[in-house]
Amino acid sequence: MSPASPSAEKTERLLNLILALKSARRPVSKQRLRQSIDDYRTASSVEAFDRMFERDKDDLRELGIQVRATVLDPFFDDEVGYRIDSSETTLPAISFAPDELVALALAARAWSGASISGSAAAALRKLRLAGVEVDESVPAGVEPRIRTREPAFPAVHAAVLARQPIVFDYRRADGTVSTRHVQPWTLKSWHGRWYLAAHDLDRGEQRAFRLGRVVGPVRRQGRPGCYEVPHDAGIALDLRTSEPDDEPGTALVRVRRGTGHSLRRQALREAPAGPDWVELEVAWVRGRTEHEVAALGAAAVALAPDELVELVRAALAGAAHAHEWAAR
Numbered sequence: 317m318s319p320a321s322p323s324a325e326k327t328e329r330l331l332n333l334i335l336a337l338k339s340a341r342r343p344v345s346k347q348r349l350r351q352s353i354d355d356y357r358t359a360s361s362v363e364a365f366d367r368m369f370e371r372d373k374d375d376l377r378e379l380g381i382q383v384r385a386t387v388l389d390p391f392f393d394d395e396v397g398y399r400i401d402s403s404e405t406t407l408p409a410i411s412f413a414p415d416e417l418v419a420l421a422l423a424a425r426a427w428s429g430a431s432i433s434g435s436a437a438a439a440l441r442k443l444r445l446a447g448v449e450v451d452e453s454v455p456a457g458v459e460p461r462i463r464t465r466e467p468a469f470p471a472v473h474a475a476v477l478a479r480q481p482i483v484f485d486y487r488r489a490d491g492t493v494s495t496r497h498v499q500p501w502t503l504k505s506w507h508g509r510w511y512l513a514a515h516d517l518d519r520g521e522q523r524a525f526r527l528g529r530v531v532g533p534v535r536r537q538g539r540p541g542c543y544e545v546p547h548d549a550g551i552a553l554d555l556r557t558s559e560p561d562d563e564p565g566t567a568l569v570r571v572r573r574g575t576g577h578s579l580r581r582q583a584l585r586e587a588p589a590g591p592d593w594v595e596l597e598v599a600w601v602r603g604r605t606e607h608e609v610a611a612l613g614a615a616a617v618a619l620a621p622d623e624l625v626e627l628v629r630a631a632l633a634g635a636a637h638a639h640e641w642a643a644r
Contacts, residue, residue, distance in 0.1 A: 326375075329355045333372055334381065334400060343386050343397025378540065465603060466510055466527035467630070469503075471534035476500045478540040481517070485531040491622060493531055498523070501545045509602055515543075528602065529623070567600035568620040575615040579608055600624060606631055 332353050337344055350356040350365055359365035373383045381400060388395040468484065475482045482500055487493045498514035501522075505511075509526055516523040569579060570593050580586065585597040598605065606624055609616045610631035618628040 325355065329353060330372055330375060333383075334376070337383065337398055337400040340399065343388055343399045345388060345395065345397050349398070466530070468527045468530035468534050469510060471536075472500060472512055472527060472530075473503060475534070475536060476503055476512075479543060479545060480536050480540040481538040481542070483535045483537050484533070486525060487529045487531050487623070496523075496525070497537065498525070499543045503527075528627070565600065566597050567605055567618070567624045569596045569598060569605075569609055570594070570617045570619055571596060571612065572615040576612055579612075579616070595619075602627075610635070 333349070336349060336352055346366075346369065349369070350359070356365050356368065359368060376383055383398050383400060385396050385398055388397040472482065474480075479499075481498065483495060483497050485493050486496045497517040498512075499517065501513045501515065503510055503512055509528055512525045512527060514523060514525060515521070566584060569576075570589055571579060572592055573594055576594075576596070579596055579598055580594070583596040583598050587595045589595040600621075606618070606627035609618050609624075609628050613632075618625045
């Protein structure tokens with residue numbers, strides 16, 4: 317049997333801590349907790365146990381469960397015990413109207429193609445465990461699909477939920493790259509692309525960032541929940557005024573003769589580029605053009621703009637990685 321992952325071990329430890337503090341009739345001392353929970357008992361030192369225990373209390377607090385400290389003996393103030401009120405972990409009965417259940421099923425299906433599809437499926441599982449039956453087979457008619465192809469989406473989405481500042485490198489429309497320090501507010505999809513509304517800490521004002529222009533990893537900076545999000549953050553993110561000037565309209569692609577018929581049909585301009593190649597100027601539709609070029613493999617080359625070149629390279633690298641993984 318393979319060993320449990322660190323995440324599974326931590327989840328088990330938090331559950332054991334909740335059970336130990338909730339089931340006890342009186343506050344439990346740290347010493348007793350260390351003796352009764354395996355991970356605490358096997359800690360390498362008292363200091364290591366203290367650090368682990370403090371981190372676990374912070375994690376439970378983020379989940380909405382308060383570990384409360386109280387004096388065990390009124391004559392000895394330094395003897396502290398810990399407890400969790402039953403009300404902290406007891407949820408009220410969950411019920412939904414039929415139209416609300418339909419909306420939940422459609423929402424989960426809309427996110428099925430996105431990078432957080434696992435979270436949507438997990439939410440449905442939790443509802444079923446609570447006795448709420450969600451019919452995912454409900455007919456949807458014209459059904460939406462929310463796509464999140466941008467590599468930065470998962471990290472930015474997590475930071476939005478946690479209200480945690482982030483740092484990333486960002487490429488402007490003119491190609492220059494700068495490091496941005498922001499407090500993320502909300503995400504918005506516009507014409508198939510995702511944008512982040514955030515407070516730019518360096519500039520001291522609200523800015524909108526297109527996730528497709530985030531270069532490299534997104535780094536977290538600071539503690540979760542350290543700022544408040546304005547109530548009108550989503551309304552303030554108006555992309556219609558900035559979108560036309562923000563987007564280059566065409567792309568330059570070279571394809572082998574006899575291939576790339578879909579691209580050639582939509583070409584604004586076509587010119588020979590040697591005996592075996594044709595150079596095309598096409599309207600650039602993000603989320604589609606780069607995939608059409610990548611699907612041609614060695615029969616197509618993205619030439620401009622630089623962002624399209626990077627997106628095609630990333631798509632090909634992802635396909636190669638998936639092929640290597642499947643071959644194992």
